[in-house]
Amino acid sequence: MADVAREAGVGTMTVSRALRSPEQVSEKIRARITDAVRKLNYIPNTAAGTLRSNRSHMVAAIVPTISHSIFADTIEAMSEVLQRAGFHLVIGQSNYGLDQEEALIRTFIARQPEAIVVTGYTHTPAAAALLKSSGLPVVEIWNTCSSPIDASVGISNFDASHAMTRFLLQRGYRRIGYIGGLKRGNDRTVQREAGYRAALSEGGIPYERELIQRAPFDYDAGAKALVQLLARRPDIDCIFAASDILAIGVLLEANRQGIAVPERLAVAGFDDVGLAERMSPPLTTIRFPRKAIGQMAADLIVERLQGRAREQRVVELGFELVERQST
């Protein structure tokens, strides 16, 4: 930067201002500076700026994985909003592990982000303490939480799962098998399973452990889970999978085995991924605003960083039960 200042015949402060707040520099000098910048191919050193100003123009987000398109959608939307406001989004993958999340939070904080986004509201005690004491805006996304660390944006996974299960009961299904995610520290999974159980119990159907199968989130796991459930309880008349990926695995396996859907076996999913409506039969599922979650989280952060606080700390964006031909 000193080189640019010399080249333009001004002080370093003026160069700094010309780049960060051009309106404070006279047009004439600003032109000289931009010329010098171009001529010398000058690129400022963010580390120095961050160190002095405590502003990194960076927001950190932690998701379980980006391979799953549902998180990718949210990230993409969040990234766009932040970019427009002059922030960079840095992404970390916890791989569904709370310890990994904690480690990521630690290294992220070391990089001085201006806000942190985490997925879910379940964290290690140390992670929660780190987030709280960081003094940064923190947004917990995906599953709303009544008492967030700071702010929370998402839907009630409990309500959504509850609504779907109630719907299936209304349709007359009685032996509803449930395929859920592995749930070490995953509150979405926990809440979805709780919603299923609550709706069953309200419907007067006893809870049966045999009807529940847990699986990682991939097509094959869904297929395998169906096989296992049917082996245990051949009288199952409906499957509710806590993720469309699993539900699609179930559908594909049912097709393979010639099981008629929905006549012999109804199938419902959760997420409404792009493929859901294109399956045969099209999949009944829960749709929720993945992009809006990202946008809203980013909006909250940007407002916060611009001093415009907001009363509302918990934003529940709502879901929609999309009824298609698989049920």
Next chain:
Amino acid sequence: MADVAREAGVGTMTVSRALRSPEQVSEKIRARITDAVRKLNYIPNTAAGTLRSNRSHMVAAIVPTISHSIFADTIEAMSEVLQRAGFHLVIGQSNYGLDQEEALIRTFIARQPEAIVVTGYTHTPAAAALLKSSGLPVVEIWNTCSSPIDASVGISNFDASHAMTRFLLQRGYRRIGYIGGLKRGNDRTVQREAGYRAALSEGGIPYERELIQRAPFDYDAGAKALVQLLARRPDIDCIFAASDILAIGVLLEANRQGIAVPERLAVAGFDDVGLAERMSPPLTTIRFPRKAIGQMAADLIVERLQGRAREQRVVELGFELVERQST
């Protein structure tokens, strides 16, 4: 850090060493320091360290989008290898735009990464100049390039597309429709189309513009492209789509219209996404090592940063034609 030093009764340098290269500090003092760190919840400020040492422990990668699982796979693999070596991966999305790529490269360089990964070998002149003059290790992934800026890891998209087209001709298909991506500045798309045309011409089949349809990468675009192609040329007997997403869109649309695959219309894709083998009929496609690309790119970078250069600048990882029932 000064606080930690005081608490532990040592100098700041010793604290710094205890954290960065513990073997240089006696066990006794190291213990005092780690205690102090824990007690004060000290987290070092990366910006300061980066500024002084010129080491950010960060690698930047730019991909078109992370919503597409094929890029997510590569990123995930790359991220893992880098993490193990003590680096953070920071991801940027160019959204298939060369100008956006250039802008990202600029802001990334400002953050002092230790290496940069970009997708493809097509860049704006300014972007190429930035990369070259940055003096950083640069890896261009996905599509190998004979004269890379620095290093290149991927497959020959031309060869892969060429091989598939040749295979389709051998199977006896003669009116091969081609659905490709939009190709402003996308060398993968360009090379795949070129491979298709080269194989046709070698097979003595004249090139027909009517047989080519370009589309964005989503299921609906694939479906729509099929409709348009069939409207123009009802005698098409085979579709080669430059991406499985498009091919799956074609398959779904064919199923919907009751077009028999492969009897009336063969379909081939490119990428071998998880769903390809689970479609009905399972999709013939090109499989290539998406994870290995990420790992290899990361390996090259790590070796480079540890001073262990490598002769080979272009790593071609090879592809595989996976023949299934759709052709």
Next chain:
DNA sequence: ATCGCGTCTGATATCGATACCAACGGCGGT
């Protein structure tokens, strides 16, 4: 006892941009 070497520790300068404050010139108001 002395020397030399290796191991460990600390004081200080430094990385590059920016916060903070001072200074300067021009201009309108009294």
Next chain:
DNA sequence: ACCGCCGTTGGTATCGATATCAGACGCGAT
């Protein structure tokens, strides 16, 4: 003519960790 304000500019200290070098200490060899 003088004052004071605003818009603009530059000098200097500073953010926090680390490179660099010097010093302290222990231990074996002579």
